[in-house]
Amino acid sequence: MKKIYSSIQPYLCELESTINQLMDLDNNDLNNISKYFLSNYGKQLRPALVFLTSGICGGITKKTQIGALLISLLHNATLLHDDVIDKSDLRRGNPTVNKIWGNKTSVLFGDFLLSKILGIICDFNCMDLLEVIAKAIKQLVYGELLQSTAYINLHNLQNATTTYFEIIRCKTGSLFEACFTIGTITTESEFLTKEMISIGEDFGIAFQLKDDLLDYGSGNADASKPLCMDFKLMLATMPLINALGNAPEELKTKVVNTFLQKEATMTTNEIVKFVKDYGGIDHTKQLIYDYKNRIVETIKKLPQSQYKHDIMELIDYVM
8 A cells, every 4th residue: 555655655644643643632541542543543545535636636735634634533433433333343353442442432432533523624714624524424324324224125126226325325435525525625626526526426336345245255355354244234235135136036035034134044154155156246346347447437537647646556456
C-alpha cells in the first residue's frame, strides 16, 4: 500500500498524527480505549480516496485535509457501532472494543467520534462538508435499518437482489461516494463532481461485493473473519442469492431452512461448497469485474497525473 500511496503519503501521515492528537484524552480510562482502538488502524483507504480524488481534480487543499479527517472519524465511528450490531468479537485479528469494554462503551465511543466531526465542522465553518457528511450518515443509518428490519425473501430472488443492492448502496456505497465528493468539492472542480460521485457509488458496491465473497472463503481470505458469519447472522448476500437461483428446488429449500435457522441440517463447509458449486462465487466476481470496468473507463477520461495513476493502482489492489 505504501507504494500506491506514495503521492499522498505525507498527507496520510499528517492525518494519522492529527487523529492521535485529537483522541489524546485527559481521562486515563478513556485514553486507554482510544489508544487501543487507534492502534488497530486500517489501511486508510477512505481518506486516501479523498486525497487522490482531490489531486486528480486540481490539487489537495487544507479543506481536503479537513474532509479526509471527517471521513476517517466517520468510518471509525461506524466500525465501533457495526461491531456491536454484528456481535463481533474480532476486528483485523484483534478483540473489538465491545468485546473488551462492552457494547455500551463501544456505542458511546462511536458517538463521541461523531461529536468530534460536528465540532471540527463548526470550528472551520465547513458547511458544504456538513452537507456531504449528513447525507452519508443518513444513508448509512438507513442501510443498517433496512438490513436489520427488511425481510429478504429468498423465495423471491428478484426481490432479494433488489433489496440487497439497496442495502449495500446505502451501507457501503454512501461513504465511498462521500469520499469522492469531498475530494472533488474541496478543489472547487465542480465540472468533475458528477463523474466522481458516480465512481464513488460504484466503488462502494464493488468493494462490498468483494467483502461478501470473503464470507464464503473466496478472494484474499481474511483469516480473522470466520466463514459464513453473514449467513449465520441471516444476512443474505449476492453469492448466496445467486447460488439459490441456480439450485434445484429441494436443495434450495434445505439451504433456506438452514439460513432461517428452522433446521440446522447443513454445515459451514457444505454451505460454502453449495455457493461455489451453484455459481454464486463466479457470478459475484463477474459483477465486481463489471463495476471495476465502469469505474476504470470513467477515470480514463480524467486529466493525466500521478494521482490518477495511483488511484488506478489502488482499484486494482482493492478489486
